[in-house]
Amino acid sequence: MEKLLELDKDDNILVSHTILEYNSPDYVYIPLHPNYQIVVSQNKHVSIGDIILTNHVKSYTSPISGTITGLKSVTTLNGKLSALEIKNDFKETKKLAPTHKITLNNLNKEAFAKLLKQEYDLDLTNKTSLVLNCLDDEPYVLTENFYLLLYYEGFLELLDKLSKTFNITSITLAVKSTSSENINKLLECLGMYPLINLQIIPNLYLLGHDEFLLKYLNLNPAESLVIKASTFYHIYNLVKRNRQKNTELITISGPMLKNPSIIQTKIGVLAEPLIKNLIELEEGEKDFYINGLMSGKIMDLSKFIITEDIHSIIITEKKETKEGKCLNCGLCLEVCPKNLNPLLLKNPQYLAKNREKCLNCGLCSYICPVYINFNKYLKGAENNVS
Ligand code: SF4
Ligand code: SF4
Numbered sequence: 585m586e587k588l589l590e591l592d593k594d595d596n597i598l599v600s601h602t603i604l605e606y607n608s609p610d611y612v613y614i615p616l617h618p619n620y621q622i623v624v625s626q627n628k629h630v631s632i633g634d635i636i637l638t639n640h641v642k643s644y645t646s647p648i649s650g651t652i653t654g655l656k657s658v659t660t661l662n663g664k665l666s667a668l669e670i671k672n673d674f675k676e677t678k679k680l681a682p683t684h685k686i687t688l689n690n691l692n693k694e695a696f697a698k699l700l701k702q703e704y705d706l707d708l709t710n711k712t713s714l715v716l717n718c719l720d721d722e723p724y725v726l727t728e729n730f731y732l733l734l735y736y737e738g739f740l741e742l743l744d745k746l747s748k749t750f751n752i753t754s755i756t757l758a759v760k761s762t763s764s765e766n767i768n769k770l771l772e773c774l775g776m777y778p779l780i781n782l783q784i785i786p787n788l789y790l791l792g793h794d795e796f797l798l799k800y801l802n803l804n805p806a807e808s809l810v811i812k813a814s815t816f817y818h819i820y821n822l823v824k825r826n827r828q829k830n831t832e833l834i835t836i837s838g839p840m841l842k843n844p845s846i847i848q849t850k851i852g853v854l855a856e857p858l859i860k861n862l863i864e865l866e867e868g869e870k871d872f873y874i875n876g877l878m879s880g881k882i883m884d885l886s887k888f889i890i891t892e893d894i895h896s897i898i899i900t901e902k903k904e905t906k907e908g909k910c911l912n913c914g915l916c917l918e919v920c921p922k923n924l925n926p927l928l929l930k931n932p933q934y935l936a937k938n939r940e941k942c943l944n945c946g947l948c949s950y951i952c953p954v955y956i957n958f959n960k961y962l963k964g965a966e967n968n969v970s
Pocket of ligand 2: 914917952955
């Protein structure tokens with residue numbers, strides 16, 4: 585893995601092992617997705633798990649019990665969207681009827697494979713090897729690590745069941761070498777699961793990416809399925825407890841807060857009150873990176889909601905880094921794991937041809953000594969590399 589490197593980070597920033605909870609927000613917001621139909625009306629009461637939006641294959645359910653109050657404008661990673669607002673009644677009433685017939689004790693192969701495809705876009709067809717990816721690539725993020733730490737017993741139970749039901753011959757638990765607590769816990773109980781193999785993965789950026797992880801593990805991508813620990817938790821919750829995805833863990837960390845933490849939050853909450861309620865911020869202007877310093881985006885948090893694709897918010901001092909003139913040092917070319925020439929991303933033809941190939945990993949901007957931000961080309965901004 586000659587091109588992968590260990591990222592610099594401040595070792596004084598430590599994420600607390602106490603999970604903070606934000607499970608009783610005043611409101612949650614369900615963004616309207618294209619081609620999904622709203623199946624609730626204004627002023628209707630909904631329980632946790634009631635379907636709000638559906639395209640008749642996949643559905644979005646209510647994370648709280650309360651009343652539909654109307655449409656509001658919110659911000660997500662995909663920009664501004666309309667969302668259905670639900671006002672919490674704090675009664676936590678739950679939908680009683682099961683949403684599907686698959687349970688851990690009745691794991692029908694065809695039905696389970698269909699569920700994985702529909703809900704999580706995971707394809708088990710012809711797979712003989714399964715990798716549970718518990719790696720957080722981004723600095724200061726420990727979300728996947730904590731999913732494993734909190735739910736490892738359930739994960740082992742489901743992995744064992746999957747290996748027997750689906751004739752999967754190789755099951756790998758990929759854990760970062762820095763996760764000593766997870767490694768110790770797993771070593772204590774893996775004796776009971778002879779089919780599950782623990783792999784300790786070096787702390788190199790991008791080994792959490794499926795492509796590089798499979799290469800490192802020497803597994804054939806056509807025969808292997810990689811599942812993130814966060815996704816696996818939701819699958820486990822569905823088949824074991826018949827619970828729809830309505831909460832998630834996110835890491836809130838970085839140099840501009842006093843208590844870097846893992847938060848368990850309802851999906852659809854506004855990020856600002858969440859931070860105000862649980863996080864102690866340092867004085868000064870800040871940047872809020874959603875989903876990592878390397879591959880994430882700086883976002884304005886007003887009206888920003890926590891959707892199911894958010895795994896971290898990293899808070900740093902506001903940076904006004906001025907880009908310098910390119911030194912032609914070649915470092916950006918050297919570091920690119922996809923062998924692209926980042927300097928050519930400003931060229932519309934080159935960008936169009938390689939946009940899909942680029943991982944948006946941020947390594948080219950990270951390594952550049954004159955702070956050229958290549959990310960802007962991926963978003964179609966003006967040519968600035970001189
Ligand atoms: S962001 Fe794209 S161009 Fe830059 S190093 Fe990563 S893969 Fe290469
Ligand atoms: S863009 Fe930055 S890293 Fe790339 S050649 Fe120029 S100075 Fe070096």
